[in-house]
Every structure is written in C-alpha cells, then in structure tokens.
Amino acid sequence: MKVTSILGLMILSMSMTSYEIMDITNKLNTTNLGLRVMEDPEKAENNCPNSSSGCLIRTADGEMTIYLKNFTSSMDKDISLFGLMFDAYQLNEFGNIDVLKTCRMKLAYAKTNKYRRASGILSQKC
Numbered sequence: 001m002k003v004t005s006i007l008g009l010m011i012l013s014m015s016m017t018s019y020e021i022m023d024i025t026n027k028l029n030t031t032n033l034g035l036r037v038m039e040d041p042e043k044a045e046n047n048c049p050n051s052s053s054g055c056l057i058r059t060a061d062g063e064m065t066i067y068l069k070n071f072t073s074s075m076d077k078d079i080s081l082f083g084l085m086f087d088a089y090q091l092n093e094f095g096n097i098d099v100l101k102t103c104r105m106k107l108a109y110a111k112t113n114k115y116r117r118a119s120g121i122l123s124q125k126c
Helices: 001-027 040-046 073-095 100-112 116-125
Strands: 037-038 054-058 064-068
Touching: 037 040, 037 073, 040 054, 040 064, 054 073, 054 116, 073 100, 100 116
Parallel strands: 037 064
Antiparallel strands: 054 064
C-alpha cells in the first residue's frame, strides 16, 4: 500500500511538472519578457562569468539581455536558453531568481523534451 501511494505521488508530481513546464513555456518569449537574446560568443565572454555558458544581464534601466556563448550541442543551448529565460521570468514576476527553482525547471524541461543526458546531469545537480 505504501509503495502504491508513493508511486501515485510520483506520477502526480511528474504530470504537474509537465503542466507547469507547458504553462511557463507559454510565458517565456522575448516579447513578453522585454528581453533580447545575443548569440555573440565574444560579447558573452566579456559580460558573463568564465564558468557559465551564458548569462542574463539587467541594466540599471531594467533592460534585460541574454548573452550566449558557443555550445557543443543544440540540446545544451536549448536548455541553457530555457534556464536563462526562466530567470528573466522570475525577475519580472518576483524581483529575484531562485537558482534551485531554475535548476528544477531545467530538469523538468529536459525530461519533457527527452534530453536524457541532460536529465541525468541535472537530476544530480538539483
């Protein structure tokens, strides 16, 4: 009985995560967020930490720009861009970024899009 209850809760949380991803994905577009995306590795190198694959910068006047570095795969780029756009969403909605929430949303996004390698890495990280 206990195992059945736990399994039911896992399935429910997975379906809720899928719904949450779909709901958030609808809100994550550059127009709604007032966001620019710069796919310029040189500018990203100048604006982002060395350890990152990209970053979100908000200027004093509130303009937000995502800078992206080079990626080894389209999957990595897709997940990184999703995470940075989710960060922009959090800034717009709540005024701060919860890095754990971003990590969990990236994990859910990776699972929803069947990015198995990224799902494995993110599940250990989050």
